[in-house]
Amino acid sequence: xxxxxxxxxxxxxxxxxxxxxxxxxxxxxxxxxxxxxxxxxxxxxxxxxxxxxxxxxxxxxxxxxxxxxxxxxxxxxxxxxxxxxxxxxxxxxxxxxxxxxxxxxxxxxxxxxxxxxxxxxxxxxxxxxxxxxxxxxxxxxxxxxxxxxxxxxxxxxxxxxxxxxxxxxxxxxxxxxxxxxxxxxxxxxxxxxxxxxxxxxxxxxxxxxxxxxxxxxxxxxxx
Numbered sequence: 001x002x003x004x005x006x007x008x009x010x011x012x013x014x015x016x017x018x019x020x021x022x023x024x025x026x027x028x029x030x031x032x033x034x035x036x037x038x039x040x041x042x043x044x045x046x047x048x049x050x051x052x053x054x055x056x057x058x059x060x061x062x063x064x065x066x067x068x069x070x071x072x073x074x075x076x077x078x079x080x081x082x083x084x085x086x087x088x089x090x091x092x093x094x095x096x097x098x099x100x101x102x103x104x105x106x107x108x109x110x111x112x113x114x115x116x117x118x119x120x121x122x123x124x125x126x127x128x129x130x131x132x133x134x135x136x137x138x139x140x141x142x143x144x145x146x147x148x149x150x151x152x153x154x155x156x157x158x159x160x161x162x163x164x165x166x167x168x169x170x171x172x173x174x175x176x177x178x179x180x181x182x183x184x185x186x187x188x189x190x191x192x193x194x195x196x197x198x199x200x201x202x203x204x205x206x207x208x209x210x211x212x213x214x215x216x217x218x219x220x221x222x223x
Contacts, residue, residue, distance in 0.1 A: 001026055001027055001029075001030050001090075001093065001111075002093075002094075002096065002111045002137045003111055003113025003114065004108065004111060004113040005098070005109045005110070005111050005112075006109060006112055007098065007107040007108070007109050008107075008108050008109060008110050008121035008125060008136070009059040009109070010126055010130050013110065013125050014125075014126050014130065015119045015124075015126075016110075016117060016119060016124075016125050016126075017117070017118060017119060017121060017122035017124050017125070018063065018094065018110075018116055018117055018122045018123055018124060018125065018135060019115075019116045019117075019118075019121055019122035019123075020122070020123075021091070021093065021116065022044045023079030023080065024076050024079060024080065024081045024086075024090070025076070026093060026094075026114065026115070026116075027071050027073055027076055027081075027090050027093070028076040028079075029071040029072070029073065030066060030073050030145060031066050031067035031068070031069065031070055031071060031072050032052070032063045032064065032065055032089075033063060033064050033065075033066060033067070033087045033089050034061060034062070034063055034087070034089050035047075035049065035062050035064050035087050035089070036062070036065060036088065036150055036152070036153045037062065037149070037152060037153045037156050037212045038149045038152070038153075038161065039085075039087060039088060040044065040062075040199075040211075040212050040215035040216060040219070041211065041215050042085045043064055043083040043085055043087065043219065043220075044215040044216070044218050044219035044222075045216075045218075045219075046083050046085055046222060047065060047066065047083075047087075047219065047222055048064065048065045048107050048219050048220055048221075048222045048223045049062055049063070049064055049065075049215070049216045049219040049220075050062070050063060050064075050065060050133040050169055050185035050186065050187055050220075051063070051157065051166060051185065051187065051188075052184070052185055052186070053186065059154065059157060059158060059161065060153075060157040060161055060166060060186060061153070061156065061157060062153060062216070063185075064087055065185075065223065068114070068173065068175065068180060068182065068202055070128075076124055088146055088178055088179070092142065092146065093111070093114070093116075094110055094111035094116050094117055095108065095109065095110055095111075095139050095143060096108075096109045096110070096143075097112070097147055101175065101198065106147060108136070108139060108140055108143060108145075110125075122126065123135040132179070151201075156207075156209055156212060159204075159207070159209065160188065160209075162193075163196075163200065164192065165188050165189055165192055166186040166187070166188065166189065167185045167186060167187060167192075168183070168185075168186055168189075169182060169183070169185045169186060169220075170182075170183065171223060173223060182223065187216070187217075187220060188216055188217060190217060193213065196215055199202035
C-alpha cells in the first residue's frame with residue numbers, strides 16, 4: 001500500500017497538497033491490515049482478527065485478514081470498500097508515523113508515491129507563512145491518538161505472549177473446488193484461556209483485556 005514514505009518537512013512539502021480519499025484502489029492488493037485492540041469490537045463482526053509474529057521485533061501484532069490470497073482484498077470492489085468498518089491504518093492513508101532517535105518522539109510521514117499527494121489539487125499541508133495547515137494539525141492529533149492505542153495493543157500482545165496464550169492457526173477452507181490451508185497466523189488458545197488461574201483472569205480483567213480476547217475469538221468465524 002505504501003510506496004515511498006518520507007518525513008514531512010517544509011522544505012520538501014511546503015507546496016504539497018493532499019486530496020480526500022475518494023476511492024480505495026490503493027488498498028486493493030492488501031490482503032491483511034494491522035489493527036489495534038480498540039478496533040476489535042467493531043471489526044470482529046466483519047473480519048477475521050488474527051496475530052502475526054514480527055520476528056525482527058520478537059513480538060506479535062494483530063491484523064485483520066482481507067483476503068486468503070496474497071495481493072487479494074475481497075473488500076474492495078469498483079474502488080469502494082464493501083464493509084461498514086474500515087481499519088484505521090487504511091483510513092489514515094497516505095499518512096504514517098515513524099520513530100525518531102529520541103525516545104517517545106515520532107515524525108509525521110507521508111507516502112510521496114500516493115495519487116492523493118500532489119501540488120495541484122487538495123488541501124495544503126502548510127500555510128503560506130510556513131506554519132502547519134489545518135490538515136497537518138488534524139493529522140498530528142489523529143496519529144498521536146492512534147500511537148497511544150498502538151502502545152496499548154503492543155502491551156496486550158506482550159502480556160499474552162508471556163502467558164503463552166498464542167497458538168498457530170491451522171484451518172482449512174474451501175475455495176472453489178479445492179481446499180486451502182491457512183497458516184502463518186496465530187490465535188489465542190481458548191483451552192489455555194479457560195485454564196487460567198483466578199488471579200491471572202482478574203489481572204486481565206483489570207487491564208481491560210478480557211473483552212478484547214473474546215472479540216478476537218468470535219471473529220475467527222468470519223473466515
